[in-house]
Amino acid sequence: MTLTVKRIYPASVKKQLKLPLFLARIPAGFPSPADDYLDKNLDLNEYLIKKPSSTFCVRVEGNSMVKAGILDGDILIVDRSLEPRDKKIVIAVVNGDLTVKRIKKEKGKVYLEPESDEFKPIELSEGTDCQIWGVVTYAIHKV
16 A cells, blocks of 8 residues: 555644653663653654644555655645655645655656666656645654
8 A cells, every 4th residue: 555645733832841851861881870850841842843724634545665764554744835855745735646755867768767676766757746735754653
């Protein structure tokens, strides 16, 4: 199944959500007891959403972007104000269907590339109806 947009949500930063942010980075071994103190509060809206007026969230469905770390059911943060350049992951409408793919420019041609060996790139030729809705800035998923 190709990765498609399942739902679209507006980004809202009206409410602050401040969570504890610890100064120490988490090592792969045992943490030091001396690092057991709070640095500051982190507002996830402030961290994830740089331009609220041009940002929206989507829930995706499918597995065509697994090598990019985008999994079925993930929520993507998408910024419409960013330039959809080569190698950026974008939300696009191709021939009426919403999809998530990476832009690839090669030998004068532009493709929307999946990040899975099971799917083929979409060449954006003259006859292809394509609109880029925005650039993906973050993927949120359960571990």
